[in-house]
Amino acid sequence: MDYPGNLFVVAAPSGAGKSSLVNALLELDSHLVLSVSHTTRAPRGQEQAGREYHFTDDATFRAMIEGDAFLEWAQVHGHLYGTSKAEIQARILGGQDVVLEIDWQGALQIKQLFPNAVLVFILPPSWDELQQRLTRRGEDRAEVIAQRLENARTEVAQARHFDFVIINALFEMALFDLKAIVHSQRLKYAAQRRSKPAVFAALNLC
Secondary structure, three states: OOOOOOEEEEEOOOOOOHHHHHHHHHHHOOOEEEOOEEEOOOOOOOOOEOOOEEEOOHHHHHHHHHOOOEEEEEEEOOEEEEEEHHHHHHHHHOOOEEEEEOOHHHHHHHHHHOOOOEEEEEEOOOHHHHHHHHHHOOOOOHHHHHHHHHHHHHHHHHHHHOOEEEEOOOHHHHHHHHHHHHHHHHOOHHHHHHHOHHHHHHOOOO
């Protein structure tokens, strides 16, 4: 299905800086909106329901699966995460540029449903740095950090399936790279044709 809005999907192992980069991008780009996923995990820190995630219980989430309410869903670190089908379709069909912040499994599912989606994977500069970042944020016990690092081995191996890869060694440079991806996608022929059909029609371009 073709649609006027662009869909950007950002994935990364826990601790690579995905959320910080996406939040900074949203502050700089008023034409980009965040799709808020559903999850069964509890809020962390200053997270608020409806802003970072739609927090729900396991039974409600599974009922939504049965009702075909998700474009994609997956179990990550023992919790369920899913992307609302109705929310995404309404926004991109309305011409909005949407960014999804999800795990690699969901990203690949989205690409099958929306071939025009742009997949971006955020990598840490090293395993040591990833471990330090997970430890510094002080949100998880040692055994949880160890599990996240183990899961990261599998997650990082999926980067080859993505359209773009950003190495988040220096935050400012990684943010610049992410902005460049979004801007360049908007200038592609197919994206311009989808977002500005009247101009293309007037110029007899197909």
